[in-house]
Amino acid sequence: MKNILGIWVNGRWREDAVADNALLLDYLRDGLGLTGTKQGCDGGECGACTVLVDGEPRLACSTLAHSVAGRRVETVESLASDGNLSRLQRAFHEHLGTQCGFCTPGMLMAAEALLRKNPKPDRAAIRAALAGNLCRCTGYVKIIESVEAAANAGVAA
Amino acid sequence: MLPDFRLARPQSAAAAVALRAENPGSRFIAGGTDLLPNIRRGLASPEVLIDLGGVAELRELRADDDKLRIGAGVTLATIAADVRIQQRLPALAQAALAVAGPTHRAAATLCGNLCLDTRCQYYNQSESWRTGNQFCMKLVGDICRVAPKSARCYAAFSGDVAPALLVLGATVELLGPQGVRRLPLAEFYRDDGMDWLALGKDEMLYAVEVPLADGWLSTYDKIRIRGAVDFPPVGVAIALRREGEALAELRSACTGASSRPELIDGLEPLVGKPLDEAGLALLDKRLLKCTQPMETTVVPVPYRRRVMPVLARKLLRNLWQG
Structure with a gap:
C-alpha cells in the first residue's frame, strides 16, 4: 500500500x-x-x-x-555545491581516503555528522564515529587521515 | 524491497496497544535496527508494522528521588550519553554504549534491545541458506540444529542492556489493553530460544524503572571479535556494594550464553568479607553452572566458557579495587 x-x-x-x-x-x-x-x-x-x-x-x-x-x-x-567538492570530499580525494569508492558515501556522511558536532576531533573520536562503517580497501588509516585533514583545513580556513 | 506489510503510526501508547490487539499478525517496530534486517531475511513476516516512533510518551527519561524511569523508546545513544546514568548507573551507560555501532545506537531503543530476538548461527541466515539446511525449529523446521536431540530451541539472547539492568535491580512496566503491570526484569525472560519473553500477545514494553540506591558500583563489558557492531558471544555485568573492607552485596549477570540473560545465583558466600581468591573461584563456578553456551555462534563453546569467568573476574576485581 x-x-x-x-x-x-x-x-x-x-x-x-x-x-x-x-x-x-x-x-x-x-x-x-x-x-x-x-x-x-x-x-x-x-x-x-x-x-x-x-x-x-x-x-x-x-x-x-x-x-x-x-x-x-x-x-x-x-555535499558538493556548484560542481565543487566539499572540504571533506576534497580531503578524501587528496589523502587517498577512497579506493574502490563503495564505502565512501557512508564514510563521508558519518564523518560529516562528526565534524558538524566536533569540528576538531582527535583520532579516537574519528575512529569512534566511523566504527560502524566497513571498508575493504584502504585499511582505514587513509580514511582517518582524510577526516583529520578536513578538520585541519576547516581550522586553517 | 521488503515483503509487503502495512505500516501504522499511532500517536499514543494506548492507540498502539489497541492496534496490536486488533491485528494478530502485527509487530511493534521502534528503531528497526534488528527487526528490519530480520524481515529482509524472512525471519519475521508481519502483516502490519506498528511504528512506535511517533509515540512521544515512550521517550520520557526522568529521575525521581530514588529511581530512574526510562521510557521504552529512549534511544541507546541517549542512555549512553546521559550524565546521571553515567554517574549513578555506569553499567547501564556502558552496556548501551557497547551495542552495535554509533549509527545503530542513534536509532535503536531500550525496548528493542530488551526484546531483541534470540540469535543462532542456524537462524540468522538468508532464506536460501536456511532452505539448504532444511531450517531449524525456531522457524519452519522441527529440530534444534545446535542440539538435535533436544525438545527445545537453544538460540541465545544477546542483548547487552539486559544484564546491566538485571544487576541494577530494574523493573519493567508492560502496557496492555487492561492497563499496566510491573515485573522484576528477571521475570520478564524465559530460558527458551523460541519463547524468551513473558510478554502477552497484546502487550508492549512501556518503561523500565531502575532504583537509584546509594553505595552501589556497577560495570558491564562484553567479549567481541570486532570493536563495533558485533553481538556479544559473552557479556558480563557486575554490581556490588562495599561496607568498609567487606563486600556487602554482589550481583552478576551474563548475556550471550543462554536463551535468556542470566542473573547468577549462589554468590552469598562471597558476601560479608573482603574479596579473596576463594570468592573469585566460586564466582567462576557459579557462572559456568548458571549458563549454557551452545554452538549458537561461530565463536566456539570452550572459548566462551573459558572467557566468561576471566571477564567476570576482571570486572569484579576492578570494581572492588575502585
Missing part, C-alpha cells in the same frame, strides 16, 4: 507516493534516483547506506521511509 510521504531531501521539500514497506534506501535510490547512497550488506553491518536524518547519521537500509516523515534527510549528493 502506498501513502503520501512528505519529507525534506537535500534541502528540498518533497511529497511522494511511497509504499509502506519501502526502506529509506529504496526511496532514495529507486524513487529519487539518488544512487550515491549504497546498498552494501543490507543488514546494518557495513554502514555503506549511511545518510543524515536531522543531522544524525542513520542507516538507510534499516529505516522505513515513512518513519522519517517530515524530517530532513541529507545524502552524499548534497
